[in-house]
Amino acid sequence: MRRIRTLVGSTLAALALTAGLSLPATGTAHGDNALASKSFTWNHMTAGDCTMFHGARWILYSNGTATFDATVTSSGNNDAWLMWARLKDANGAVLGSLANADIQDPADRAKFVKNLPSRTQRYRWFASGSFNAAKYHLIKRMSLGKHC
Structure with a gap:
């Protein structure tokens, strides 16, 4: 039975390649070739004592998920970047x-927080979020509200 499944799977893959089709990739949703994405990048920005460096980026995916990657710091100890x-x-x-996929403030699910304990360090900030996927095609811009 296992040999039949392998043979059927190989045959389907060969047919798809011959027809010029691609089979869905296995793995994470973000690795799926069929999943569209939009990327928004920011230059250097500040809020109070806090700094977010050039290259901060949100990537929005057509399935309603989003990922964030940035580097942040503060000139004061025990600060936090709110976004x-x-x-x-x-x-x-x-x-x-x-x-926010990792709810940090139940009263404000849209708040993202990165704690900045030491003024001598830069911190890499990874975050994830979600939005109404039905609005994906309408999204052309993003803005970041910020506070330190």
Whole structure:
């Protein structure tokens, strides 16, 4: 039975290649070739004592998920970078905000927080969020609300 399944799988793959089709990749949703994405990158920005360095980036995926990668620091000890990511259409109208996948403030699911304990360190900030996937095609811009 195992040999039959292997043979059927190989045959389907060969047929798909012959027809010019691609089979879905296995693994994470973000590794799937069929999943569209949009990337938004920011230059150097500050809020109070806090600094976010050039290259901070949100990537939005067509399935309604989002990932963030940035480097941040503060000139003071025991600070925190607070961020709200707003999704906008081509005219700059707000479509909604990203919800934090790792809820840090139950009263504000759109708040993202990175603690900055030492002024002598730079911290890499990875975060993930979600949004209404039905609005993906409308999203053309993003803005970041920030506070330190």
